[in-house]
Amino acid sequence: MLPAPCPADEDLRQQALDNLNVVDTPAELYLDTLVRLTRELFEVETVLISLIDRDRQWFKARIGLDVAETPRDISFCGHAVAARSPLVVEDAHLDPRFVDNPVVTGPPFIRFYAGQPLYSSDNQPIGTLCMLHPQPRGLNQQERLRLRDLAILVEGYLQLRSVSLQAHKLREAVDREQRKALIDPLTQLWNRAALNQFFSRELASATSAGLRLGLIYGDLDHFKQVNDQFGHAGGDQVLWESSRRMGAALRPDDLLVRLGGEEFIALVSVHDAGELSHIAERMRKAIGDTPMTVASKPLPVTISLGTALLLSGENQGDLLERADQALYLAKKQGRNRTVHAEPAI
Numbered sequence: 001m002l003p004a005p006c007p008a009d010e011d012l013r014q015q016a017l018d019n020l021n022v023v024d025t026p027a028e029l030y031l032d033t034l035v036r037l038t039r040e041l042f043e044v045e046t047v048l049i050s051l052i053d054r055d056r057q058w059f060k061a062r063i064g065l066d067v068a069e070t071p072r073d074i075s076f077c078g079h080a081v082a083a084r085s086p087l088v089v090e091d092a093h094l095d096p097r098f099v100d101n102p103v104v105t106g107p108p109f110i111r112f113y114a115g116q117p118l119y120s121s122d123n124q125p126i127g128t129l130c131m132l133h134p135q136p137r138g139l140n141q142q143e144r145l146r147l148r149d150l151a152i153l154v155e156g157y158l159q160l161r162s163v164s165l166q167a168h169k170l171r172e173a174v175d176r177e178q179r180k181a182l183i184d185p186l187t188q189l190w191n192r193a194a195l196n197q198f199f200s201r202e203l204a205s206a207t208s209a210g211l212r213l214g215l216i217y218g219d220l221d222h223f224k225q226v227n228d229q230f231g232h233a234g235g236d237q238v239l240w241e242s243s244r245r246m247g248a249a250l251r252p253d254d255l256l257v258r259l260g261g262e263e264f265i266a267l268v269s270v271h272d273a274g275e276l277s278h279i280a281e282r283m284r285k286a287i288g289d290t291p292m293t294v295a296s297k298p299l300p301v302t303i304s305l306g307t308a309l310l311l312s313g314e315n316q317g318d319l320l321e322r323a324d325q326a327l328y329l330a331k332k333q334g335r336n337r338t339v340h341a342e343p344a345i
Helices: 010-020 029-042 077-083 141-162 165-173 176-180 192-208 223-249 273-288 316-332
Strands: 046-052 056-063 069-071 087-089 112-119 125-133 212-220 255-260 263-270 292-294 297-299 303-309 338-340
Touching (some): 010 125, 010 141, 029 046, 029 056, 029 125, 029 141, 029 223, 046 077, 077 087, 077 112, 077 125, 112 141, 192 255, 223 263, 223 273, 223 292, 223 297, 263 273, 303 316
Parallel strands (some): 303 338
Antiparallel strands (some): 046 056, 046 125, 087 112, 112 125, 212 303, 292 297
């Protein structure tokens, strides 16, 4: 195996990646949509937005692969970044650089790879938009141009994101090292620790906008049955898909958290209880309206939700407890529904 080399100007390249402030951040709808469409367009098993960090490649968006990162020295993308040019490997079994690579000889058993470098605004290669497939194949000229065009869209989004207000708020809240401990590795959502970290920030943001802070507490219905029928791999797939669907139902500034297991929390700034319930219903329909596909079988999945608005004098624990009580009522009343916690609950 030939390890991925480092470019001669590696320090400048790494600084360009660091300046984007994107590594170890939650999944984002735009990029999740783009990798899904790329997979459908090229009919491959896996598509990744891979960012080449100091000693790893970290996936900002992924479909068809369960892991969030792999070592840099075994990465195909590292070769594309070092060469500053697209890399197409039609059959890894026939390429001496990769034939004994552990991701070729073991999962995900790569045979075909195509990676288009992604560049920062100062023209440093920071990663790739790449495709993986377990059978050999090639790319014609038109397909290569399509992959390049899709990579340009990724570059544009990452550059716009780096100057957005949301990214600025993120930089003020936590640095990169702190973020690593605040991301759920399976769903690439914020975790319970992040909820504690960001609650005060979200409350201050809502107050400054003249809005109220609302909390949506969701729990996937009968999730144990999914694990029993499809195993934990199937359960993980449902959790991943559920997180993507809920993220798509929320607004860009809403905070979505995997609390643990099959439980999720959304913190949202709203005008009133009606708006809060409307957002929760969007989440419920995003999960339940279309069956998921697990082990090539359609699987109906539903979610029960409890909502609550923060009251004067309440803290985070009080709000969470009232939303949890509303969630309990939603379960008791038949599941797959939203119940709002009135102040008396």
